[in-house]
Amino acid sequence: MPSQNDVLQSVFVTGLKNAHGVEHQALALIDRQLDHLANYPEVADMLRHHRGETEQQIQRLEEILAGFDETHSTLKDIGLSLTGNLAAIAHVFAPDEILKNSFANFAFENFEAAAYKSLITLADAGSFTKWSPLLQTSLSEEQAMAAWIDGHNAALTLKYVERRAAGETASH
Secondary structure, eight states: OOHHHHHHHHHHHHHHHHHHHHHHHHHHHHHHHHTOTOOOHHHHHHHHHHHHHHHHHHHHOOOOHHHTTOOOOHHHHHHHHHHHHHHHHHHTTTOOOOOOOHHHHHHHHHHHHHHHHHHHHHHTTTOOOGGGGHHHHHHHHHHHHHHHHHHOOOOOOHHHHHHHHHHHHOOO
């Protein structure tokens, strides 16, 4: 029968692999959105910044996985990247693409934050606390991005309405 620490480590490693896949999904979402933000440069700038953070988050997860002699799941990475592309494409044809993407991004950032909180809990419970600072850094980045999206929701919504009312392209 496996010990509690063995189970904690197994769940932790699986969670790291899942988070790695989710970060690849985030890259796909960001990349598709960046192609459609000509009228919202402030959103594009923030997404470019967060894309860099996401790449660093992937590196951190790979470092932690290597500490357990594990690697990421290529299948999960590809599968979640594909779903990220499909999700972004689904909004392209919506007349309010910018708003739908903003809502989806807010939900996604909070999902990622919850995943990092869970990983930190597992790290602390399983005596893998040496990895907590790396996970905490990623958590802080996700929370900051979610807060930025939330803080700009009203202005983005009003800008969208103003562009539509002026007969300008408003969707992206």
